[in-house]
Amino acid sequence: MSLQHYLVISSILFTLGIFAVLTRKNAISILMGIELILNSCNLNFVAFSRFVKPSENIVGAGAYVLDGQIIAIFGIVLAAAEAAVFLAIILAIYREFGSIRPDEVDTLKG
Amino acid sequence: MVVPLISIILLAPLAAFAIFALFGLAKRSFPRQDILSTAAMLVALGCSLYLLTEVVPKPDPYTVEWISLGSVTFSMGFYLDSVTVIMLIVVTLVSSLVHIFSIGYMHGDPRYPRFFAFLSLFSFSMLFLVVSDNLLGIYIGWELVGLCSYLLIGFWFEKDSAANACKKAFLTTRVGDVGMFIGMMMLFKKFETLSLHGTNGIFTLIADPAKFTGDTSDIVWLSGAGVLIFCGAVGKSAQVPLHTWLPDAMEGPTPVSALIHAATMVAAGVYLTARMFPILTPSSSLVIAYVGGITAIVAATIAIVRFDIKRVLAYSTVSQLGFMMLALGAGSYVAGLFHLTTHAFFKALLFLGSGSVIHAFHAMHAHHDEEHAEGNQHEHDDHGLVHEHGSEIPPDQDMRNMGGLRRKMPWTFGTMLIATLSISGVPFIFSGFWSKDKILAGVLGRAMEWNSVHHYILFAVALVAAGITAFYMFRLIFMTFFGEPRNQEMHNMAHESPWVMTVPLVILAILSFPVVNTIWFNKDYIKPPDQHHVQAPQHADISPNNKTGKVDFGFSIFGISEAHAAEDESENADDAHHGHGPAHTIAMVLSIIVAGLGILLSWLFYHKRRFSAESVATTFRPVYTLFWNKYYFDEFYNGVLVALTVWKSRLFAKFDLSIIDGIVNGVATVTRAVFAAFIGFFDNRVIDGIVNRVAKVIWSVGGRIRRIQTGAIQTYLFVVLGGIVLIILIFRVL
């Protein structure tokens, strides 16, 4: 298993997330797409962290091998916070508009 | 020692005025302004008398730089020579006596302190004029005395006649002053300085061939400048044709007439002409001589037929000033200034004497009013005498109301008689005789030396004027003091004036004798300045004092020998009292004859009543009418100049109203009708059209473009991601 394997999986996940965000007509589904994107990013961080050694002078001398994992932890925390706020906003929108279809929430329509 | 003394002379009267002004700021009066002003003048008089002993006749200007403009520097300073000192004494002496006289004369006037303050300001101005060493300083003093004259003529400004007279005086003299200023500028252009004395003064430069070549164009330039500066003197000294303001100036208080309009300010013109003596050319001198001669005869003939005692004296003053100008124009520098001083004394005396007479009647009026229990009307009746057009004579100045006053007012009569004898030229014991004789001799001498018809004519004119002078002055004396009282009521009320008024009269009477004027015969003390521009090179080394004969003397102008001035001086050096030259002898004899003739005729007409003045007037009615109407000068000015000005003003007003306003209104109408309409159309259609069209286009474009903003968040995301893909593709491919 090389780095490229993980990168390809991560790319596919990212693209599927983008696809979900672009096409789904439900705010919850969009949130799921976003979670896919975040997971692909985390996977990338961890993969680079695993395969790129500090001695190879790519991420810089003295860098910790586990830096990528810690960034991924921060990413998970971020995802949690984002999900909480996202759902709160969805609830508020639902109360206001009676719907969570993003194309129906178009107050800013020109 | 000289500078501090001059400073005191100048500052003392100025301080008196300044104290008045400072108290004026507090809306109060200095308690004894009269004493203050008089004391200041006495201090100045004392300093002037001291200067007489101090100054040596070696003049030097004391100057300081005043204004520096580039390469040109205007200085301010004093110039002190014998003439200056004599002028200082004349001014301070007459001024002091007038101050003292005014204490009595002006008593009870509501603006009593102001009168003395103005007198002080005038004295300062006059003294400043006298001691200034440059034309700029003289001009400043010149205008200041003009201002004071204006203020004092209009002192009783409640009277319309006084208010009009002061305006007339101010405006008329201004005509001459304009000429004087132009003349100053001409000199300035030529010499680049206004200083007269010292190494860089005009009088030094004019003698320097390097600076002033003396060719024809320069002489013409200099003649023009001289005549124009003389214009100032014409205005200030009331020479024909600008003399008309002086008789009207008699509306001022009589002490003012004595000080300003007889002794000092009007003499300033003579003084200026004398100061400018070195720059006078033969042609400008001739102009001056003619103006002086014409003035002398014209004013004298007018004086014959006046009945207002002050007007007689006013025209007499004009006439005598004409004599002085004539003397200066004929090159008799010493004679002109000599007559200036003697005239200052005896004419001041005559004016103060007439003031004394008027005061007597004034007092009568006051008494009369009190009898009618209207004491508070005092000054109203005193000074509010209405006489419109200046032709009606106030009763207290009308000689037809007088007569027989010699017993009522012995001191006034005696002193005025002395002055009259002096001005009439009664020989030998009166100063007026000597000065007038000197003038006549000067003119005749110039005529004989130059063999000049002009000067023979001028001599004849002056001789006749001298005779007429004697006639009308004795007419005044006879009508006022001799004979029977014409108005018994007024006569009964008349009385001698108080001592503050008679003492100055007595002092001035003493000064009318030649003994105190002998300084003018002191050849070492007074030296006439050279007229450099006519000095021929071959005569440059000859001193005038060395000349003994009467031919081939020093100066030659255009081939004519100019000698009389020097000859006259040498005569004086030899014998102060008896001229030897034929000119002098002839002049003396003739002047005695005409003076005697004038007095005799006056005696026959007005005392013995052998002839009737009325019948003579009827016989020579056209001449009489001419004299009575003062040669129609005022009518000419009113009828021609004033009318012309008014007509011109009306014309311009009409021009303004019809053409200028018409153009403006027409332009406005056209603008409103055509231009405004076009602009309105343009605005409404073009400008608004453009604006609206632009707005409409933007509106429609915006209406279409806003469809882009769907408000749907996924649409935006599509665009963003599509853009990213595109950008990356472009960069990968290219």
Added chain:
Amino acid sequence: MEFPLKTLIFYGFALVTIGSALAVVTFRNIVHAAFALMVTLFGVAGLYVFLQADFLAATQVIVYVGGILVLILFGVMMTSGRLEMRIHIERGQLLLGAGISIALLALLLTVIANMPVWKNLTDDGIPHEPTTEQIGKMILQDKFLLPFEVVSVLLLVALIGAALISRKEVRD
């Protein structure tokens, strides 16, 4: 040749992950999609294990599967009222989204394939020491202390904000 069990398992995880992700974006029933997402998250956690990130794998399961996914399902129930809420997809939008997504994927794959440095990086098979202790030290003692505290505060703020936004507005 050793039986490549490890490789087979890896590919298995990869397939599960990608397949379930595909299901997430294609299922019309949102609840089904949510459960597919759970499978995907498990798959990613398995991949973490392959990358020797044991602590992270555990965190992934706990936080995502135990927290976020529940949150999502909770949101579905709150907003639709029916668990089997259908997802409407317009055809044009679907095609456009698919096009952009495929272009993006092509780009990414091109980059991955053409990056020479990354080709030689293969798994050397050296097992990691357990990472939990190291991560704990790095977060609480080392240079990540401050970011950790900041993220903690951020999480707190997000939760308070979410509670504030989602509660029923009390109008006077």
